[in-house]
Amino acid sequence: MVNMSDLRNKHTGQPAAVLGGGPSLPDDMKKLPEDCILIAVNYHALEICSPHYMVYNDDPFADPILFEGVKRFGGVKVSPDSTSDVLFDVKVWTGFYSSNTAAWFALWLGCNPVILCGMDMYQGDQVYFHPTTKECPCFHYPLDHHMRPWIEECKNSCPDHERLRVMSGPLKALFPLYQGVSA
Numbered sequence: 554m555v556n557m558s559d560l561r562n563k564h565t566g567q568p569a570a571v572l573g574g575g576p577s578l579p580d581d582m583k584k585l586p587e588d589c590i591l592i593a594v595n596y597h598a599l600e601i602c603s604p605h606y607m608v609y610n611d612d613p614f615a616d617p618i619l620f621e622g623v624k625r626f627g628g629v630k631v632s633p634d635s636t637s638d639v640l641f642d643v644k645v646w647t648g649f650y651s652s653n654t655a656a657w658f659a660l661w662l663g664c665n666p667v668i669l670c671g672m673d674m675y676q677g678d679q680v681y682f683h684p685t686t687k688e689c690p691c692f693h694y695p696l697d698h699h700m701r702p703w704i705e706e707c708k709n710s711c712p713d714h715e716r717l718r719v720m721s722g723p724l725k726a727l728f729p730l731y732q733g734v735s736a
Contacts, residue, residue: 554637554638554639554640555638555639555640556639556640556642557639557640557641557642557643557645557661558642558643560639560661560662561661561662561663562662562663563662563663564590564662564663564664565662565663565664565665566663566664566665567588567589567590567663567664567665568585568586568588568589568590568664568665568666568667568668569589569590569591569592569659569662569664569666569667569668570582570585570589570590570591570592570667570668570669570670570720571592571594571608571652571655571656571659571667571668571669571670571672572591572592572593572594572597572598572602572604572670572671573594573597573652573669573670573671573672573673574594574595574597574598574671575671575672575673575722576671576673576677576679577670577671577672577673577720577721577722578597578598578601578670578671579601579671580721581670581671581720581721582601582602582670582671584720584731584732585668585670589668590605590606590659590662590664591603591604591605591606592604592605592606592607592608592655592658592659593606593607593608593626593655594608594609594650594651594652594655595607595608595609595611595619595622595651596609596618596619596621596622596623596626597671598671599622599625599626603627603628604626604628605628605629606628606629606630606631606655606658607622607623607626607628607629607630607631608631608632608651608654608655608658609623609630609631609632609634609651610632610633610634610647610650610651610654611634611651612634613632613634613636623636631654631655631658632654633645633647633654645657645658645661646706646707646710646711648702648706648707648710649701649702650699650702652669652672653702653703653706653707656669656707656711656717657710657711657712660711660712660713660714660716660717661712664716665713665716666716666717666718666731667716667717667718668718668719668720668731669717669718669719669720669722669724669728670720670721671720671722672719672721672722672723672724673721673722673723699723700723700724700726700727703724703727704727707727717729718730718731719731
């Protein structure tokens with residue numbers, strides 16, 4: 554196990570992508586730089602790539618799909634849960650969503666820019682880019698509920714939040730757009 558404090562600025566200046574599970578993720582990933590550090594939010598990105606890190610806030614023992622993702626993931630697991638490879642020995646913004654923690658983590662690593670991908674905020678008929686049978690109460694919350702942690706807490710909780718960029722989705726209203734590379 555490694556301490557979170559030991560990871561500060563480990564990837565200074567390297568681009569990172571925080572990979573949500575929204576329907577925009579496959580197209581967003583086509584526009585990422587080749588040397589991008591990939592940070593999966595929960596298990597979703599494991600369906601289409603091999604991320605360097607996987608960040609999750611939820612208890613994997615309470616969610617069989619997350620549990621399987623944690624078991625099969627070969628990179629570094631980052632979580633307040635006991636299954637983590639990283640000990641949270643500093644104050645970490647876990648926000649309300651694992652994506653909040655993942656964004657904080659990418660900034661903590663010193664990545665620049667930190668590109669938010671596949672973050673569609675559970676809007677529309679399809680909430681994930683992959684099929685799922687898992688029903689989540691968050692699917693039924695209005696957009697402002699999902700945006701609230703980013704609006705109310707991000708700037709006060711994330712180190713150097715100015716490095717955040719968004720590829721697509723509702724977070725374009727809050728963060729500068731990442732133009733990406735030609736697909």
